[in-house]
Amino acid sequence: MTVQRRRRIIQRQRSSVGLSLVAAISFLAGMTDAIGLISIGDFVSFMSGNTTRASVALMQGDAARGLLLVGGLITFVIGNAVGAIISIRFRPHAVLLFVSLVLTFAALSADHREFRFLLLILSMGAINASIEQIEGLPVGLTYVTGALSRFGRGLGRWAMGVRNTCWSLQLVPWFGMFAGAIAGAALTQKSGALSLWIPPLAALSLAMVAIRIPRRWQNRFIQHR
Numbered sequence: 001m002t003v004q005r006r007r008r009i010i011q012r013q014r015s016s017v018g019l020s021l022v023a024a025i026s027f028l029a030g031m032t033d034a035i036g037l038i039s040i041g042d043f044v045s046f047m048s049g050n051t052t053r054a055s056v057a058l059m060q061g062d063a064a065r066g067l068l069l070v071g072g073l074i075t076f077v078i079g080n081a082v083g084a085i086i087s088i089r090f091r092p093h094a095v096l097l098f099v100s101l102v103l104t105f106a107a108l109s110a111d112h113r114e115f116r117f118l119l120l121i122l123s124m125g126a127i128n129a130s131i132e133q134i135e136g137l138p139v140g141l142t143y144v145t146g147a148l149s150r151f152g153r154g155l156g157r158w159a160m161g162v163r164n165t166c167w168s169l170q171l172v173p174w175f176g177m178f179a180g181a182i183a184g185a186a187l188t189q190k191s192g193a194l195s196l197w198i199p200p201l202a203a204l205s206l207a208m209v210a211i212r213i214p215r216r217w218q219n220r221f222i223q224h225r
Contacts, residue, residue, distance in 0.1 A: 011135065014217050018134040019169060021213075021221075022141065023176040024206055025096075025130055029142040030180025031187070032103070032199045036120045038188045039196070040113060042069065044120035045142035047076050068114055072121045079125020084222075087129045092218045095130040096207035099123045103200035110193050127203075130210070131221045137166055144174045 029045050036044035043049045054069035083095045106119035124142045133139060140146045147170040154167020187195040210218070 014220065015135055017213060017217065018131060018221055019172050021206070021210060022131055022134065022139055023172050024209075025127060025141050026144075026173040026176030027180035027183070028199060028202050028206065029124060029127060030177035030182075031184035031202070032120060032124060032180075033142070033177075034181040034184030035188050035195050035199065036117070038185060039193065040117050040120075042072070042117065044072075044117065045124035047073055047143070048145060068117070072118060075118045075121045076125040079122040080128055082122075083126030083129030086126070087222045091211075091215060092130045092221055093207050093210035093213070095126055096203050096210055099127045099130075100200045100203035100207060102126070103196075103203055107196040107200060110196065116196075123199075123203075129222065132223050133221065134169065135220070137169060139170070139173055141173060142177075144177050147171070147173050 033043060033045040036042070042053065050069050050072055054066050054073065057063075057066035057069060083098070086095050086098055102119055102123040106116050106123065109116040109119060128141050131139060131141065138146075138150075151167055151170040151174075154165070154170070158165065158167075184195070187198055
């Protein structure tokens, strides 16, 4: 076997593992967002929606809700920053452990709606740093607007004769989040507040899987610049 062929095989294996993890994490994000939306009434990962809701609330004179949503936006940014620090300082699987811990605190804060809301947002911000790219192709885990946009632009280029089909991978996080949101909605309808315990258990399970991924592969999943 030539060196080039061996590298291609390793690259395919690494890509398959990365995409599987992207799908699983997006599923977790969609499930958490659906549970948060139903139980709290606002998004915990869709910050574009919360930006609009915060603006509308403030303009309608609902300062308390508007400021809470603005606080959520700030918390989301902080979560991304913390996740990036953890992924670079340690490894991406450590981000999932952190997310599991934060989600556990959120489940324990059932009597404090606003605090639980911010904890869920913090976890969804951090989880974005667990995987940032697959073979140099950027991926989003808790938001799929960017994925659908990249998919659409790739489709347009393909129609114009550009035969690079890497853009088709952008549907992986979308399908993951869509399926996760369905699962989250079903869990909330069936189990109520108990459904809040499913995301931390799922995040912990994913961390246990991710920890078995070779360090050099994990390093390829994050940006270092």
